[in-house]
Amino acid sequence: MKILVMVKRVTDPNVIIRVNAENTSVDLNNVKMAINPFCEIAMEEAVRLKEAGIATEIIAMSIGPAQAQDQLRTALAMGADRGLLVESEESLEPLTVAKLTAKVVEEEQIGLVLLGKQSIDTDNSQTGQMLSAILGWSQGTFASKVDIVDNTLNLTREVDSGLQSLTLTLPSVVTCDLRLNEPRFASLPNIMKAKRKPLVIKPAADYGVDLTSKIKTLKVESPNTRQSGEIVGSVAALLDKLKTEKGVI
Amino acid sequence: MSILVLAEHDNTGLKEATLTTITAASQIGGDIDVLIAGDQCAGAAEAAAKISGVSRVRVADNACYKGLLAENTAALVVSLSSEYSHIMAPATTNGKNILPRVAASLDVSAFSDIIGVVSADTFKRTIYAGNAIATVQSEDTIKVITVRGTAFSLAEQNGSASIGAVTEAHDLGLSTFAGESVAKSDRVELTSAGIVISGGRGMQNSENFSMLEKVASKLGAAVGASRAAVDAGFVPNDMQVGQTGKIVAPDLYIAVGISGAIQHLAGMKDSKVIVAINKDPDAPIFQVADYGLVDDLFDAVPQLEQAL
Numbered sequence: 436m437k438i439l440v441m442v443k444r445v446t447d448p449n450v451i452i453r454v455n456a457e458n459t460s461v462d463l464n465n466v467k468m469a470i471n472p473f474c475e476i477a478m479e480e481a482v483r484l485k486e487a488g489i490a491t492e493i494i495a496m497s498i499g500p501a502q503a504q505d506q507l508r509t510a511l512a513m514g515a516d517r518g519l520l521v522e523s524e525e526s527l528e529p530l531t532v533a534k535l536t537a538k539v540v541e542e543e544q545i546g547l548v549l550l551g552k553q554s555i556d557t558d559n560s561q562t563g564q565m566l567s568a569i570l571g572w573s574q575g576t577f578a579s580k581v582d583i584v585d586n587t588l589n590l591t592r593e594v595d596s597g598l599q600s601l602t603l604t605l606p607s608v609v610t611c612d613l614r615l616n617e618p619r620f621a622s623l624p625n626i627m628k629a630k631r632k633p634l635v636i637k638p639a640a641d642y643g644v645d646l647t648s649k650i651k652t653l654k655v656e657s658p659n660t661r662q663s664g665e666i667v668g669s670v671a672a673l674l675d676k677l678k679t680e681k682g683v684i
Numbered sequence: 685m686s687i688l689v690l691a692e693h694d695n696t697g698l699k700e701a702t703l704t705t706i707t708a709a710s711q712i713g714g715d716i717d718v719l720i721a722g723d724q725c726a727g728a729a730e731a732a733a734k735i736s737g738v739s740r741v742r743v744a745d746n747a748c749y750k751g752l753l754a755e756n757t758a759a760l761v762v763s764l765s766s767e768y769s770h771i772m773a774p775a776t777t778n779g780k781n782i783l784p785r786v787a788a789s790l791d792v793s794a795f796s797d798i799i800g801v802v803s804a805d806t807f808k809r810t811i812y813a814g815n816a817i818a819t820v821q822s823e824d825t826i827k828v829i830t831v832r833g834t835a836f837s838l839a840e841q842n843g844s845a846s847i848g849a850v851t852e853a854h855d856l857g858l859s860t861f862a863g864e865s866v867a868k869s870d871r872v873e874l875t876s877a878g879i880v881i882s883g884g885r886g887m888q889n890s891e892n893f894s895m896l897e898k899v900a901s902k903l904g905a906a907v908g909a910s911r912a913a914v915d916a917g918f919v920p921n922d923m924q925v926g927q928t929g930k931i932v933a934p935d936l937y938i939a940v941g942i943s944g945a946i947q948h949l950a951g952m953k954d955s956k957v958i959v960a961i962n963k964d965p966d967a968p969i970f971q972v973a974d975y976g977l978v979d980d981l982f983d984a985v986p987q988l989e990q991a992l
Protein backbone atom coordinates (compact mmCIF):
# COMPACT_ATOMS: atom_id res chain seq x y z
CA MET A 436 0.00 0.00 0.00
CA LYS A 437 1.24 3.44 -0.94
CA ILE A 438 0.80 6.13 1.68
CA LEU A 439 0.54 9.83 0.96
CA VAL A 440 1.47 12.10 3.86
CA MET A 441 0.46 15.75 3.67
CA VAL A 442 2.98 18.14 5.16
CA LYS A 443 2.29 21.85 5.74
CA ARG A 444 4.77 24.62 6.31
CA VAL A 445 3.48 26.77 9.17
CA THR A 446 4.78 29.19 11.77
CA ASP A 447 6.72 27.62 14.62
CA PRO A 448 4.23 26.74 17.40
CA ASN A 449 6.36 28.54 20.00
CA VAL A 450 6.23 31.90 18.26
CA ILE A 451 3.55 34.40 19.21
CA ILE A 452 2.07 35.78 16.02
CA ARG A 453 0.97 39.41 15.73
CA VAL A 454 -1.38 41.18 13.39
CA ASN A 455 0.23 43.51 10.80
CA ALA A 456 -0.08 47.28 10.91
CA GLU A 457 -2.52 47.37 7.99
CA ASN A 458 -4.91 44.89 9.67
CA THR A 459 -4.92 42.79 6.54
CA SER A 460 -3.04 39.76 7.75
CA VAL A 461 -0.55 38.59 10.32
CA ASP A 462 3.05 39.73 10.26
CA LEU A 463 5.20 36.81 9.15
CA ASN A 464 8.40 38.74 8.48
CA ASN A 465 11.35 36.91 9.96
CA VAL A 466 9.07 34.49 11.77
CA LYS A 467 10.51 31.04 12.22
CA MET A 468 8.69 28.43 10.15
CA ALA A 469 8.33 24.72 10.82
CA ILE A 470 6.50 21.59 9.85
CA ASN A 471 2.97 21.63 11.29
CA PRO A 472 3.25 19.49 14.47
CA PHE A 473 0.23 17.37 13.50
CA CYS A 474 1.79 16.64 10.08
CA GLU A 475 4.89 15.43 11.85
CA ILE A 476 2.71 12.95 13.75
CA ALA A 477 1.16 11.83 10.44
CA MET A 478 4.64 11.36 9.01
CA GLU A 479 5.76 9.29 12.00
CA GLU A 480 2.70 7.05 11.68
CA ALA A 481 3.47 6.42 8.02
CA VAL A 482 7.02 5.40 8.85
CA ARG A 483 5.77 3.02 11.53
CA LEU A 484 3.35 1.45 9.02
CA LYS A 485 6.24 0.95 6.64
CA GLU A 486 8.40 -0.55 9.38
CA ALA A 487 5.52 -2.91 10.14
CA GLY A 488 5.50 -4.05 6.51
CA ILE A 489 2.06 -2.57 5.81
CA ALA A 490 3.14 0.40 3.69
CA THR A 491 5.30 -0.16 0.63
CA GLU A 492 6.12 3.43 -0.18
CA ILE A 493 5.67 6.80 1.50
CA ILE A 494 5.21 9.95 -0.54
CA ALA A 495 5.38 13.22 1.37
CA MET A 496 3.50 16.03 -0.32
CA SER A 497 3.29 19.69 0.49
CA ILE A 498 1.14 22.31 -1.19
CA GLY A 499 2.75 25.66 -0.62
CA PRO A 500 5.61 28.02 -1.46
CA ALA A 501 9.06 27.00 -2.73
CA GLN A 502 10.39 27.16 0.85
CA ALA A 503 8.14 24.24 1.81
CA GLN A 504 10.92 22.10 0.36
CA ASP A 505 12.55 22.51 3.80
CA GLN A 506 9.61 20.77 5.46
CA LEU A 507 9.59 18.07 2.79
CA ARG A 508 13.29 17.43 3.46
CA THR A 509 12.39 16.99 7.12
CA ALA A 510 9.75 14.45 6.10
CA LEU A 511 12.27 12.69 3.87
CA ALA A 512 14.73 12.58 6.76
CA MET A 513 12.04 11.02 8.96
CA GLY A 514 11.56 8.26 6.40
CA ALA A 515 9.49 9.32 3.39
CA ASP A 516 10.74 7.75 0.15
CA ARG A 517 10.09 10.71 -2.08
CA GLY A 518 8.71 14.21 -1.94
CA LEU A 519 6.28 16.22 -4.04
CA LEU A 520 5.89 19.96 -3.79
CA VAL A 521 2.76 21.31 -5.44
CA GLU A 522 3.96 24.85 -5.63
CA SER A 523 1.77 27.86 -4.99
CA GLU A 524 2.93 31.21 -3.68
CA GLU A 525 -0.66 32.12 -2.87
CA SER A 526 -2.00 30.43 0.22
CA LEU A 527 -4.82 28.15 -0.87
CA GLU A 528 -8.01 27.40 0.99
CA PRO A 529 -8.70 23.88 2.35
CA LEU A 530 -11.15 22.95 -0.42
CA THR A 531 -8.58 23.78 -3.10
CA VAL A 532 -5.86 21.89 -1.23
CA ALA A 533 -8.18 18.89 -0.99
CA LYS A 534 -8.94 19.02 -4.73
CA LEU A 535 -5.25 19.19 -5.65
CA THR A 536 -4.49 16.33 -3.28
CA ALA A 537 -7.26 14.23 -4.79
CA LYS A 538 -5.52 14.59 -8.16
CA VAL A 539 -2.25 13.38 -6.68
CA VAL A 540 -4.00 10.48 -4.96
CA GLU A 541 -5.42 9.33 -8.29
CA GLU A 542 -2.17 9.82 -10.16
CA GLU A 543 -0.15 7.92 -7.57
CA GLN A 544 -2.71 5.18 -6.78
CA ILE A 545 -2.58 5.95 -3.06
CA GLY A 546 -4.19 3.54 -0.57
CA LEU A 547 -4.06 5.67 2.56
CA VAL A 548 -3.68 9.40 3.12
CA LEU A 549 -2.35 10.55 6.48
CA LEU A 550 -2.45 14.19 7.53
CA GLY A 551 -2.71 16.38 10.61
CA LYS A 552 -6.07 16.99 12.26
CA GLN A 553 -5.52 20.73 11.89
CA SER A 554 -2.81 23.16 10.99
CA ILE A 555 -1.81 25.48 13.78
CA ASP A 556 -1.90 28.63 11.63
CA THR A 557 -5.40 28.73 10.15
CA ASP A 558 -6.88 26.29 12.70
CA ASN A 559 -9.47 25.06 10.22
CA SER A 560 -9.47 21.28 10.61
CA GLN A 561 -11.08 20.77 7.20
CA THR A 562 -8.63 19.42 4.63
CA GLY A 563 -8.77 15.71 5.51
CA GLN A 564 -12.55 15.64 5.73
CA MET A 565 -12.85 17.47 2.40
CA LEU A 566 -10.36 15.18 0.69
CA SER A 567 -12.22 12.13 1.95
CA ALA A 568 -15.50 13.54 0.60
CA ILE A 569 -14.01 14.25 -2.83
CA LEU A 570 -12.51 10.76 -3.06
CA GLY A 571 -15.65 9.12 -1.65
CA TRP A 572 -13.48 7.28 0.87
CA SER A 573 -13.89 6.43 4.52
CA GLN A 574 -12.86 9.11 6.98
CA GLY A 575 -11.03 8.77 10.28
CA THR A 576 -10.44 12.10 11.99
CA PHE A 577 -8.59 12.93 15.23
CA ALA A 578 -6.92 9.53 15.34
CA SER A 579 -5.12 8.41 18.49
CA LYS A 580 -4.64 4.81 17.36
CA VAL A 581 -4.30 3.29 13.91
CA ASP A 582 -4.30 -0.46 13.40
CA ILE A 583 -4.47 -2.08 9.98
CA VAL A 584 -5.35 -5.78 9.77
CA ASP A 585 -6.43 -7.65 6.64
CA ASN A 586 -7.34 -4.57 4.67
CA THR A 587 -9.48 -3.01 7.40
CA LEU A 588 -8.50 -0.05 9.47
CA ASN A 589 -9.32 -0.11 13.17
CA LEU A 590 -9.20 3.43 14.39
CA THR A 591 -9.50 5.09 17.78
CA ARG A 592 -10.55 8.74 17.72
CA GLU A 593 -10.29 11.45 20.36
CA VAL A 594 -13.78 12.89 20.68
CA ASP A 595 -15.40 15.37 23.09
CA SER A 596 -16.87 12.61 25.25
CA GLY A 597 -13.74 10.42 25.34
CA LEU A 598 -12.65 7.89 22.76
CA GLN A 599 -14.55 6.41 19.83
CA SER A 600 -13.60 3.25 17.92
CA LEU A 601 -14.39 2.82 14.24
CA THR A 602 -13.76 0.17 11.65
CA LEU A 603 -12.98 1.77 8.31
CA THR A 604 -12.76 0.31 4.85
CA LEU A 605 -9.59 1.01 2.86
CA PRO A 606 -8.65 3.19 1.05
CA SER A 607 -9.08 5.87 3.68
CA VAL A 608 -8.14 9.35 4.83
CA VAL A 609 -6.92 9.60 8.41
CA THR A 610 -6.22 12.84 10.31
CA CYS A 611 -3.84 12.52 13.22
CA ASP A 612 -4.24 13.82 16.76
CA LEU A 613 -1.58 14.61 19.35
CA ARG A 614 -1.47 11.29 21.12
CA LEU A 615 -1.19 9.01 18.09
CA ASN A 616 2.57 8.79 18.50
CA GLU A 617 5.66 10.73 19.41
CA PRO A 618 7.50 11.74 16.24
CA ARG A 619 11.15 10.71 16.01
CA PHE A 620 13.98 13.15 15.54
CA ALA A 621 15.70 12.64 12.22
CA SER A 622 19.23 11.38 12.75
CA LEU A 623 22.13 13.17 11.09
CA PRO A 624 22.83 10.32 8.63
CA ASN A 625 19.15 10.33 7.67
CA ILE A 626 19.20 14.09 7.18
CA MET A 627 22.17 13.62 4.84
CA LYS A 628 20.42 10.78 3.01
CA ALA A 629 17.28 12.89 2.64
CA LYS A 630 19.21 15.41 0.56
CA ARG A 631 19.58 12.81 -2.16
CA LYS A 632 16.01 11.51 -2.11
CA PRO A 633 13.85 12.57 -5.07
CA LEU A 634 11.80 15.72 -4.60
CA VAL A 635 9.66 16.77 -7.53
CA ILE A 636 8.23 20.29 -7.85
CA LYS A 637 5.09 20.91 -9.88
CA PRO A 638 3.14 24.16 -10.19
CA ALA A 639 -0.32 23.95 -8.63
CA ALA A 640 -1.70 25.46 -11.84
CA ASP A 641 -0.77 22.25 -13.73
CA TYR A 642 -3.45 20.15 -12.06
CA GLY A 643 -6.49 21.64 -13.77
CA VAL A 644 -8.01 22.76 -10.49
CA ASP A 645 -9.56 26.22 -10.11
CA LEU A 646 -7.26 27.91 -7.59
CA THR A 647 -9.30 31.05 -6.94
CA SER A 648 -10.46 31.48 -3.38
CA LYS A 649 -14.15 31.65 -2.50
CA ILE A 650 -13.28 33.12 0.87
CA LYS A 651 -12.39 36.79 1.15
CA THR A 652 -10.51 37.98 4.21
CA LEU A 653 -11.85 41.45 4.90
CA LYS A 654 -9.88 42.25 8.02
CA VAL A 655 -7.49 40.75 10.56
CA GLU A 656 -7.50 42.19 14.08
CA SER A 657 -5.79 41.60 17.38
CA PRO A 658 -7.93 40.04 20.07
CA ASN A 659 -8.61 41.94 23.28
CA THR A 660 -5.53 41.50 25.37
CA ARG A 661 -5.88 40.71 29.03
CA GLN A 662 -4.07 42.80 31.56
CA SER A 663 -2.13 40.90 34.14
CA GLY A 664 -3.81 41.40 37.49
CA GLU A 665 -2.41 41.23 40.97
CA ILE A 666 -0.47 38.73 42.98
CA VAL A 667 -2.28 37.83 46.16
CA GLY A 668 -0.45 36.79 49.30
CA SER A 669 -2.59 33.91 50.52
CA VAL A 670 -5.48 31.60 49.80
CA ALA A 671 -7.63 33.66 52.17
CA ALA A 672 -6.85 36.85 50.27
CA LEU A 673 -7.63 35.11 46.99
CA LEU A 674 -11.01 33.89 48.20
CA ASP A 675 -11.84 37.31 49.54
CA LYS A 676 -11.15 38.89 46.13
CA LEU A 677 -13.19 36.26 44.30
CA LYS A 678 -16.12 36.76 46.65
CA THR A 679 -16.18 40.49 47.20
CA GLU A 680 -14.49 42.03 44.16
CA LYS A 681 -15.67 39.65 41.47
CA GLY A 682 -18.61 37.82 43.01
CA VAL A 683 -17.74 34.64 41.12
CA ILE A 684 -17.92 32.26 44.06
CA MET B 685 -32.88 32.42 3.85
CA SER B 686 -33.23 29.21 5.71
CA ILE B 687 -30.77 27.47 7.97
CA LEU B 688 -30.25 23.84 8.86
CA VAL B 689 -28.57 23.20 12.21
CA LEU B 690 -27.12 19.74 12.81
CA ALA B 691 -27.70 19.18 16.52
CA GLU B 692 -25.29 17.85 19.10
CA HIS B 693 -27.21 15.54 21.43
CA ASP B 694 -27.01 12.35 23.45
CA ASN B 695 -30.21 10.80 21.99
CA THR B 696 -32.29 11.71 25.03
CA GLY B 697 -31.50 15.41 25.23
CA LEU B 698 -29.60 18.24 23.63
CA LYS B 699 -26.10 19.46 24.38
CA GLU B 700 -25.73 23.14 25.22
CA ALA B 701 -23.61 23.55 22.09
CA THR B 702 -26.80 23.12 20.05
CA LEU B 703 -28.43 26.04 21.86
CA THR B 704 -25.49 28.38 21.23
CA THR B 705 -25.43 27.38 17.56
CA ILE B 706 -29.15 28.26 17.32
CA THR B 707 -28.31 31.70 18.72
CA ALA B 708 -25.65 32.16 16.03
CA ALA B 709 -28.19 31.00 13.43
CA SER B 710 -30.79 33.48 14.66
CA GLN B 711 -28.22 36.28 14.27
CA ILE B 712 -27.96 35.32 10.60
CA GLY B 713 -31.75 35.37 10.32
CA GLY B 714 -34.32 33.33 8.43
CA ASP B 715 -36.10 30.07 9.20
CA ILE B 716 -34.18 27.64 11.35
CA ASP B 717 -34.62 23.87 11.08
CA VAL B 718 -32.83 21.47 13.39
CA LEU B 719 -31.65 18.08 12.22
CA ILE B 720 -31.41 15.33 14.81
CA ALA B 721 -29.46 12.39 13.43
CA GLY B 722 -28.90 9.35 15.59
CA ASP B 723 -30.00 5.93 16.69
CA GLN B 724 -33.04 6.01 19.02
CA CYS B 725 -32.96 9.78 19.27
CA ALA B 726 -36.65 10.70 19.68
CA GLY B 727 -35.96 12.28 23.09
CA ALA B 728 -33.46 14.69 21.56
CA ALA B 729 -35.96 15.60 18.86
CA GLU B 730 -38.57 16.50 21.45
CA ALA B 731 -36.06 18.67 23.27
CA ALA B 732 -35.15 20.40 20.01
CA ALA B 733 -38.81 21.21 19.31
CA LYS B 734 -38.80 23.36 22.45
CA ILE B 735 -35.97 25.65 21.35
CA SER B 736 -37.25 29.15 20.68
CA GLY B 737 -36.91 30.27 17.08
CA VAL B 738 -36.88 26.79 15.55
CA SER B 739 -39.44 26.17 12.79
CA ARG B 740 -39.03 22.50 12.17
CA VAL B 741 -37.21 19.56 13.71
CA ARG B 742 -36.18 16.89 11.23
CA VAL B 743 -35.36 13.52 12.73
CA ALA B 744 -33.23 10.90 11.01
CA ASP B 745 -33.51 8.02 13.46
CA ASN B 746 -31.65 5.05 12.08
CA ALA B 747 -28.98 2.61 13.23
CA CYS B 748 -26.69 3.87 10.47
CA TYR B 749 -26.32 7.19 12.32
CA LYS B 750 -25.09 5.58 15.53
CA GLY B 751 -21.94 7.40 16.61
CA LEU B 752 -22.70 10.03 13.95
CA LEU B 753 -20.40 8.41 11.40
CA ALA B 754 -19.07 11.18 9.18
CA GLU B 755 -19.76 9.48 5.86
CA ASN B 756 -23.40 8.60 6.57
CA THR B 757 -24.28 11.77 8.45
CA ALA B 758 -22.68 14.01 5.80
CA ALA B 759 -24.62 12.16 3.07
CA LEU B 760 -27.83 12.76 5.05
CA VAL B 761 -27.12 16.48 5.43
CA VAL B 762 -26.21 16.79 1.75
CA SER B 763 -29.50 15.10 0.78
CA LEU B 764 -31.41 17.86 2.60
CA SER B 765 -29.14 20.74 1.62
CA SER B 766 -30.99 22.08 -1.43
CA GLU B 767 -33.57 23.71 0.82
CA TYR B 768 -31.04 25.76 2.77
CA SER B 769 -28.79 28.80 2.44
CA HIS B 770 -26.76 27.92 5.55
CA ILE B 771 -25.77 24.64 7.14
CA MET B 772 -24.47 24.94 10.67
CA ALA B 773 -23.28 22.78 13.54
CA PRO B 774 -21.51 23.32 16.84
CA ALA B 775 -17.71 23.18 16.57
CA THR B 776 -17.64 19.96 18.56
CA THR B 777 -15.69 16.93 17.41
CA ASN B 778 -18.87 15.84 15.59
CA GLY B 779 -19.40 19.17 13.86
CA LYS B 780 -15.72 19.42 12.89
CA ASN B 781 -15.79 15.86 11.58
CA ILE B 782 -18.98 16.10 9.54
CA LEU B 783 -19.41 19.64 8.18
CA PRO B 784 -16.21 19.95 6.11
CA ARG B 785 -17.25 16.69 4.44
CA VAL B 786 -20.65 18.22 3.70
CA ALA B 787 -19.01 21.36 2.31
CA ALA B 788 -16.70 19.50 -0.06
CA SER B 789 -19.57 17.29 -1.21
CA LEU B 790 -21.42 20.50 -2.15
CA ASP B 791 -18.24 21.99 -3.66
CA VAL B 792 -18.30 24.94 -1.27
CA SER B 793 -15.87 26.24 1.36
CA ALA B 794 -16.41 25.86 5.08
CA PHE B 795 -16.02 28.24 8.02
CA SER B 796 -14.69 26.63 11.16
CA ASP B 797 -15.36 27.61 14.71
CA ILE B 798 -16.82 31.09 14.13
CA ILE B 799 -16.96 33.49 17.07
CA GLY B 800 -19.13 36.17 15.49
CA VAL B 801 -21.77 36.79 12.84
CA VAL B 802 -21.24 40.07 10.96
CA SER B 803 -23.86 39.44 8.29
CA ALA B 804 -25.41 36.49 6.45
CA ASP B 805 -22.19 35.90 4.51
CA THR B 806 -19.52 37.39 6.79
CA PHE B 807 -18.17 35.86 9.98
CA LYS B 808 -15.39 36.27 12.50
CA ARG B 809 -13.06 33.47 13.51
CA THR B 810 -9.77 33.13 15.33
CA ILE B 811 -6.53 32.08 13.68
CA TYR B 812 -3.01 31.46 15.00
CA ALA B 813 -4.13 30.01 18.34
CA GLY B 814 -6.36 32.99 19.03
CA ASN B 815 -3.64 35.58 18.41
CA ALA B 816 -5.60 37.11 15.54
CA ILE B 817 -9.26 37.43 14.60
CA ALA B 818 -10.11 37.29 10.92
CA THR B 819 -13.29 38.67 9.36
CA VAL B 820 -14.07 36.41 6.43
CA GLN B 821 -16.66 36.60 3.69
CA SER B 822 -18.10 33.71 1.73
CA GLU B 823 -18.86 33.88 -1.98
CA ASP B 824 -20.57 30.50 -2.02
CA THR B 825 -24.29 29.99 -2.44
CA ILE B 826 -24.47 27.66 0.55
CA LYS B 827 -22.55 28.62 3.66
CA VAL B 828 -21.26 25.76 5.79
CA ILE B 829 -20.32 26.86 9.30
CA THR B 830 -19.28 25.45 12.66
CA VAL B 831 -19.84 27.62 15.72
CA ARG B 832 -17.76 28.12 18.86
CA GLY B 833 -20.07 27.56 21.82
CA THR B 834 -18.41 30.01 24.17
CA ALA B 835 -18.93 32.92 21.77
CA PHE B 836 -22.74 32.84 21.78
CA SER B 837 -25.40 32.78 24.47
CA LEU B 838 -27.88 29.94 24.95
CA ALA B 839 -31.11 30.05 22.96
CA GLU B 840 -34.24 30.02 25.07
CA GLN B 841 -36.45 26.98 25.25
CA ASN B 842 -40.08 27.98 25.08
CA GLY B 843 -40.82 27.12 21.45
CA SER B 844 -42.99 24.46 19.90
CA ALA B 845 -41.63 23.42 16.53
CA SER B 846 -43.10 20.64 14.42
CA ILE B 847 -41.27 17.32 14.26
CA GLY B 848 -40.98 15.40 11.01
CA ALA B 849 -39.10 12.22 10.14
CA VAL B 850 -36.46 11.89 7.44
CA THR B 851 -36.86 8.25 6.55
CA GLU B 852 -34.34 7.65 3.80
CA ALA B 853 -31.25 6.04 5.37
CA HIS B 854 -27.82 6.88 3.99
CA ASP B 855 -25.75 3.88 4.88
CA LEU B 856 -22.62 4.15 2.76
CA GLY B 857 -20.90 1.13 4.29
CA LEU B 858 -17.54 2.90 4.50
CA SER B 859 -17.22 2.84 8.25
CA THR B 860 -18.73 1.04 11.22
CA PHE B 861 -19.14 2.21 14.78
CA ALA B 862 -17.11 -0.20 16.93
CA GLY B 863 -17.61 1.25 20.40
CA GLU B 864 -16.72 4.12 22.63
CA SER B 865 -15.15 4.74 25.98
CA VAL B 866 -16.93 7.62 27.56
CA ALA B 867 -15.60 9.23 30.68
CA LYS B 868 -18.33 8.93 33.28
CA SER B 869 -18.75 11.92 35.51
CA ASP B 870 -21.57 13.50 37.48
CA ARG B 871 -19.97 16.87 37.04
CA VAL B 872 -21.09 19.68 34.80
CA GLU B 873 -19.66 19.53 31.32
CA LEU B 874 -16.35 21.28 30.84
CA THR B 875 -17.58 23.53 28.06
CA SER B 876 -20.72 24.66 29.89
CA ALA B 877 -19.44 24.93 33.46
CA GLY B 878 -19.55 28.28 35.25
CA ILE B 879 -16.32 27.45 37.05
CA VAL B 880 -13.44 25.34 35.73
CA ILE B 881 -10.41 24.22 37.70
CA SER B 882 -7.62 22.78 35.56
CA GLY B 883 -4.42 20.99 36.42
CA GLY B 884 -1.18 20.78 34.50
CA ARG B 885 2.09 18.92 34.59
CA GLY B 886 2.65 20.35 38.09
CA MET B 887 0.00 17.93 39.39
CA GLN B 888 2.60 15.17 38.98
CA ASN B 889 0.22 12.23 38.71
CA SER B 890 -3.31 11.10 38.31
CA GLU B 891 -4.01 10.60 42.03
CA ASN B 892 -3.21 14.23 42.80
CA PHE B 893 -6.03 15.32 40.52
CA SER B 894 -8.39 14.21 43.31
CA MET B 895 -7.34 17.42 45.10
CA LEU B 896 -8.85 19.37 42.22
CA GLU B 897 -11.92 17.10 42.22
CA LYS B 898 -12.57 17.99 45.84
CA VAL B 899 -12.39 21.71 45.16
CA ALA B 900 -14.59 21.22 42.10
CA SER B 901 -17.22 19.42 44.16
CA LYS B 902 -17.42 22.31 46.58
CA LEU B 903 -17.63 24.91 43.81
CA GLY B 904 -19.85 22.98 41.42
CA ALA B 905 -17.00 23.24 38.94
CA ALA B 906 -15.74 21.10 36.09
CA VAL B 907 -12.17 19.81 36.02
CA GLY B 908 -9.92 20.43 33.01
CA ALA B 909 -6.28 19.86 32.17
CA SER B 910 -3.37 21.02 30.05
CA ARG B 911 -2.06 18.95 27.20
CA ALA B 912 0.98 17.99 29.27
CA ALA B 913 -1.27 16.46 31.94
CA VAL B 914 -3.20 14.50 29.32
CA ASP B 915 -0.08 13.38 27.44
CA ALA B 916 1.42 12.14 30.70
CA GLY B 917 -1.70 10.03 31.25
CA PHE B 918 -2.82 11.84 34.44
CA VAL B 919 -6.29 12.39 32.99
CA PRO B 920 -8.23 11.42 29.83
CA ASN B 921 -8.13 13.37 26.56
CA ASP B 922 -11.62 14.81 26.91
CA MET B 923 -10.33 17.08 29.68
CA GLN B 924 -7.79 18.92 27.52
CA VAL B 925 -8.33 22.66 27.30
CA GLY B 926 -6.62 24.58 24.51
CA GLN B 927 -6.09 25.36 20.87
CA THR B 928 -6.39 21.71 19.98
CA GLY B 929 -8.62 20.64 22.86
CA LYS B 930 -11.77 22.22 24.23
CA ILE B 931 -12.45 25.94 24.34
CA VAL B 932 -13.92 27.15 27.63
CA ALA B 933 -14.96 30.58 28.87
CA PRO B 934 -16.37 30.17 32.39
CA ASP B 935 -16.94 32.95 34.90
CA LEU B 936 -13.97 31.62 36.84
CA TYR B 937 -11.01 29.60 35.55
CA ILE B 938 -8.46 28.33 38.05
CA ALA B 939 -5.18 27.12 36.50
CA VAL B 940 -3.15 24.95 38.85
CA GLY B 941 0.42 23.95 37.98
CA ILE B 942 -0.04 25.16 34.40
CA SER B 943 2.66 27.33 32.83
CA GLY B 944 0.41 29.15 30.35
CA ALA B 945 1.66 28.16 26.90
CA ILE B 946 -0.07 29.95 23.99
CA GLN B 947 -1.85 26.75 23.04
CA HIS B 948 -3.36 26.48 26.51
CA LEU B 949 -4.29 30.17 26.65
CA ALA B 950 -6.13 29.80 23.33
CA GLY B 951 -8.61 27.55 25.12
CA MET B 952 -9.33 29.64 28.22
CA LYS B 953 -8.33 33.28 27.86
CA ASP B 954 -11.91 34.43 27.29
CA SER B 955 -12.81 33.31 30.81
CA LYS B 956 -14.24 36.16 32.86
CA VAL B 957 -11.89 35.79 35.83
CA ILE B 958 -8.65 33.82 35.69
CA VAL B 959 -6.77 32.60 38.75
CA ALA B 960 -3.32 31.03 38.53
CA ILE B 961 -1.66 28.96 41.20
CA ASN B 962 1.95 28.30 40.31
CA LYS B 963 5.19 28.18 42.25
CA ASP B 964 7.15 29.89 39.49
CA PRO B 965 6.58 33.67 39.68
CA ASP B 966 7.73 34.01 36.05
CA ALA B 967 5.22 31.54 34.64
CA PRO B 968 3.47 33.19 31.65
CA ILE B 969 0.07 32.23 33.05
CA PHE B 970 0.41 35.16 35.48
CA GLN B 971 0.36 37.57 32.53
CA VAL B 972 -3.26 36.71 31.82
CA ALA B 973 -4.40 35.99 35.38
CA ASP B 974 -6.56 38.44 37.30
CA TYR B 975 -5.27 36.93 40.52
CA GLY B 976 -2.06 35.01 40.93
CA LEU B 977 -0.94 32.97 43.88
CA VAL B 978 2.77 32.13 43.86
CA ASP B 979 2.79 29.02 45.94
CA ASP B 980 3.32 25.31 45.95
CA LEU B 981 0.05 23.81 44.74
CA PHE B 982 0.35 20.99 47.27
CA ASP B 983 -0.03 23.61 50.01
CA ALA B 984 -2.40 26.00 48.28
CA VAL B 985 -4.99 23.59 46.88
CA PRO B 986 -5.74 21.75 50.15
CA GLN B 987 -5.96 25.15 51.88
CA LEU B 988 -8.39 26.31 49.24
CA GLU B 989 -10.53 23.24 49.69
CA GLN B 990 -10.56 23.71 53.46
CA ALA B 991 -11.53 27.35 53.19
CA LEU B 992 -14.51 26.76 50.90
Ligand SMILES: Cc1cc2nc3c(=O)[nH]c(=O)nc-3n(C[C@H](O)[C@H](O)[C@H](O)COP(=O)(O)OP(=O)(O)OC[C@H]3O[C@@H](n4cnc5c(N)ncnc54)[C@H](O)[C@@H]3O)c2cc1C
Pocket residue numbers: 448472473555883884885886887909910911912913924925926927928929930940941942943944945946947948951961962963964967979980981982
Ligand atom coordinates in the same frame (compact mmCIF):
# COMPACT_ATOMS: atom_id res chain seq x y z
C1 LIG C 1 0.48 21.43 18.11
C2 LIG C 1 0.38 21.68 19.55
C3 LIG C 1 -0.87 21.72 20.14
C4 LIG C 1 -1.01 21.93 21.50
N1 LIG C 1 -2.26 21.99 22.04
C5 LIG C 1 -2.40 22.22 23.36
C6 LIG C 1 -3.68 22.32 23.97
O1 LIG C 1 -4.73 22.21 23.32
N2 LIG C 1 -3.75 22.55 25.31
C7 LIG C 1 -2.63 22.69 26.09
O2 LIG C 1 -2.77 22.88 27.31
N3 LIG C 1 -1.41 22.60 25.54
C8 LIG C 1 -1.27 22.36 24.20
N4 LIG C 1 -0.01 22.26 23.67
C9 LIG C 1 1.14 22.15 24.58
C10 LIG C 1 1.66 23.46 25.13
O3 LIG C 1 2.56 24.01 24.21
C11 LIG C 1 2.38 23.21 26.46
O4 LIG C 1 3.41 22.29 26.27
C12 LIG C 1 1.46 22.68 27.56
O5 LIG C 1 0.30 23.49 27.66
C13 LIG C 1 2.19 22.69 28.87
O6 LIG C 1 1.41 22.13 29.89
P1 LIG C 1 1.66 22.54 31.41
O7 LIG C 1 1.49 23.99 31.55
O8 LIG C 1 0.80 21.64 32.22
O9 LIG C 1 3.15 22.05 31.65
P2 LIG C 1 4.48 22.89 31.87
O10 LIG C 1 4.68 23.88 30.81
O11 LIG C 1 5.53 21.90 32.15
O12 LIG C 1 4.15 23.71 33.19
C14 LIG C 1 4.01 23.14 34.45
C15 LIG C 1 3.88 24.29 35.41
O13 LIG C 1 3.61 23.77 36.70
C16 LIG C 1 4.31 24.53 37.66
N5 LIG C 1 4.51 23.69 38.84
C17 LIG C 1 5.21 22.53 38.92
N6 LIG C 1 5.14 22.02 40.15
C18 LIG C 1 4.39 22.87 40.88
C19 LIG C 1 3.98 22.89 42.26
N7 LIG C 1 4.31 21.92 43.11
N8 LIG C 1 3.22 23.92 42.66
C20 LIG C 1 2.87 24.92 41.80
N9 LIG C 1 3.24 24.95 40.53
C21 LIG C 1 3.99 23.92 40.06
C22 LIG C 1 5.60 24.92 36.98
O14 LIG C 1 6.14 26.10 37.59
C23 LIG C 1 5.15 25.14 35.55
O15 LIG C 1 4.82 26.51 35.31
C24 LIG C 1 0.14 22.09 22.30
C25 LIG C 1 1.39 22.08 21.70
C26 LIG C 1 1.52 21.89 20.36
C27 LIG C 1 2.87 21.90 19.74
